[in-house]
Amino acid sequence: MAEFRMPSLGADMEDGILVEWKVKTGDHVKRGDIIAEVETQKGIIEVEVFEDGVVDQILVQPGEKVPVGTALAIIRAEGEEERPETAEAKKTTPSTEEKKAAPEKPKPQPAIKREKRIRISPLARRFAAELAIDLSKVDGTGPDGAINRADVERAAARAKKPEKHVPEQPPEKKERAAGFHEGIRKAIAAAMARSNREIPHYYLETRIDMSRALKGLETENRKRSVKERILPAVLLIKAVALALGDVPALNGYWIDGVHRPQEAIHIGFAISLRQGGLVTPAIHHADLKSLDELMEALRDLIIRTRAGRLRSSEMTDSTITITNLGDIGVETVYGVIYPPQVALTGFGRITEQPWVENGMIGIRPVLTATLAGDHRATDGHTGARFLDAINKHLQDWEKL
Amino acid sequence: MNEEQIRKTIVDVLGQIAPEADFDELSPDDNIQKTLDIDSFDFLNFIIGLNDKLGVDIPESDYGQLATPAKIISYISAHVE
Numbered sequence: 446m447a448e449f450r451m452p453s454l455g456a457d458m459e460d461g462i463l464v465e466w467k468v469k470t471g472d473h474v475k476r477g478d479i480i481a482e483v484e485t486q487k488g489i490i491e492v493e494v495f496e497d498g499v500v501d502q503i504l505v506q507p508g509e510k511v512p513v514g515t516a517l518a519i520i521r522a523e524g525e526e527e528r529p530e531t532a533e534a535k536k537t538t539p540s541t542e543e544k545k546a547a548p549e550k551p552k553p554q555p556a557i558k559r560e561k562r563i564r565i566s567p568l569a570r571r572f573a574a575e576l577a578i579d580l581s582k583v584d585g586t587g588p589d590g591a592i593n594r595a596d597v598e599r600a601a602a603r604a605k606k607p608e609k610h611v612p613e614q615p616p617e618k619k620e621r622a623a624g625f626h627e628g629i630r631k632a633i634a635a636a637m638a639r640s641n642r643e644i645p646h647y648y649l650e651t652r653i654d655m656s657r658a659l660k661g662l663e664t665e666n667r668k669r670s671v672k673e674r675i676l677p678a679v680l681l682i683k684a685v686a687l688a689l690g691d692v693p694a695l696n697g698y699w700i701d702g703v704h705r706p707q708e709a710i711h712i713g714f715a716i717s718l719r720q721g722g723l724v725t726p727a728i729h730h731a732d733l734k735s736l737d738e739l740m741e742a743l744r745d746l747i748i749r750t751r752a753g754r755l756r757s758s759e760m761t762d763s764t765i766t767i768t769n770l771g772d773i774g775v776e777t778v779y780g781v782i783y784p785p786q787v788a789l790t791g792f793g794r795i796t797e798q799p800w801v802e803n804g805m806i807g808i809r810p811v812l813t814a815t816l817a818g819d820h821r822a823t824d825g826h827t828g829a830r831f832l833d834a835i836n837k838h839l840q841d842w843e844k845l
Numbered sequence: 846m847n848e849e850q851i852r853k854t855i856v857d858v859l860g861q862i863a864p865e866a867d868f869d870e871l872s873p874d875d876n877i878q879k880t881l882d883i884d885s886f887d888f889l890n891f892i893i894g895l896n897d898k899l900g901v902d903i904p905e906s907d908y909g910q911l912a913t914p915a916k917i918i919s920y921i922s923a924h925v926e
Contacts, residue, residue, distance in 0.1 A: 670902070744886070
């Protein structure tokens with residue numbers, strides 16, 4: 446038996462609201478399946494399961510807010526017997542106790558009592574939460590007295606007439622959107638303050654002649670339809686991924702005073718949100734993806750980031766971060782490392798600059814690449830090799 | 846297709862990319878990337894959107910001619926049937 450817990454999706458995340466289950470008791474699940482949605486400061490995150498098995502029990506119902514680490518469900522290994530005392534265990538699972546012990550915020554959540562199980566469709570549950578309807582007062586007309594959407598609507602209509610319950614709705618919704626951005630701000634503040642407090646950064650910078658890479662990309666893009674074109678940012682992601690293969694010390698974490706380089710290369714790519722703030726979701730195994738696959742992955746990630754639909758692994762797996770601020774016109778990025786990572790690569794705008802080579806001066810498109818490194822984990826020598834490797838891969842762009 | 850229709854299409858496509866933008870505030874000579882805070886990924890989507898709606902295939906080398914609403918309108922007018 447394994448517990449499927451409320452994940453920690455950021456240094457400062459204390460709790461999350463379970464929004465929806467994608468599985469039910471008895472369903473078979475595979476490692477990596479998305480089995481639940483959780484609402485956090487960073488929006489609604491799809492949470493993946495880490496084991497293969499069968500959903501044995503669901504311990505937390507949609508709408509409940511629980512602290513990080515709380516067991517949300519029990520996953521039974523394939524072939525493992527269902528425990529006979531399962532029914533009894535339900536009442537005394539650790540999650541219930543943890544939940545009671547945790548300091549409850551006074552913010553009113555839709556009242557869902559665990560003692561009396563309410564049968565309700567997920568749609569109706571969401572609806573009820575939106576309309577602030579107390580589910581214990583709704584009569585279900587569905588199978589086995591289950592509450593459906595129409596029941597919630599009727600209850601909402603009833604509540605509306607005698608008391609003025611519902612008109613509070615619009616401001617509450619606005620508050621929620623504002624709360625989301627406040628949440629992102631808080632999450633960034635916590636991570637960055639910790640970074641500057643704990644990480645002794647060192648910075649390196651190099652200029653890279655982009656003429657070969659850009660010319661190659663232009664020739665390639667000319668053959669392609671608009672939809673298949675590749676952005677220069679994709680070349681940079683791939684070059685960083687390959688450079689990390691050459692200099693693996695920069696790919697990984699610093700945890701509890703120990704440097705832990707990681708084998709898999711998951712690149713966190715900083716994506717700005719239109720309303721302010723940013724998220725750095727991971728592009729998994731960037732070194733193993735082709736440029737087309739990376740472009741597709743980036744497109745998908747940007748769309749889902751802006752729509753607030755990321756997966757838990759994307760929020761937690763990054764082994765390094767890339768910040769590309771070239772679009773806005775800055776030349777050089779001095780980054781702040783995202784803990785517990787040990788490095789951040791920054792790229793500025795590609796500008797035409799004088800360039801001297803073999804005693805000849807010419808004009809080339811030049812990119813400034815920077816590295817912010819954690820001096821506890823690596824030294825400038827390692828960082829210099831890494832920037833040199835990025836340059837090498839960009840000159841050899843056909844092999845990217 | 847007249848200028849007004851092209852303008853409307855441009856606003857439609859941009860509206861999907863930058864839903865919070867106020868197009869009345871956008872003057873014909875504003876740089877759309879800077880004014881609307883559009884990054885290179887958004888800009889590519891803008892080109893894809895114009896391609897979908899108007900059937901113009903804009904080569905990468907012409908992106909520089911699409912910086913402002915006035916330039917976009919004249920470029921599209923010259924290239925659309």
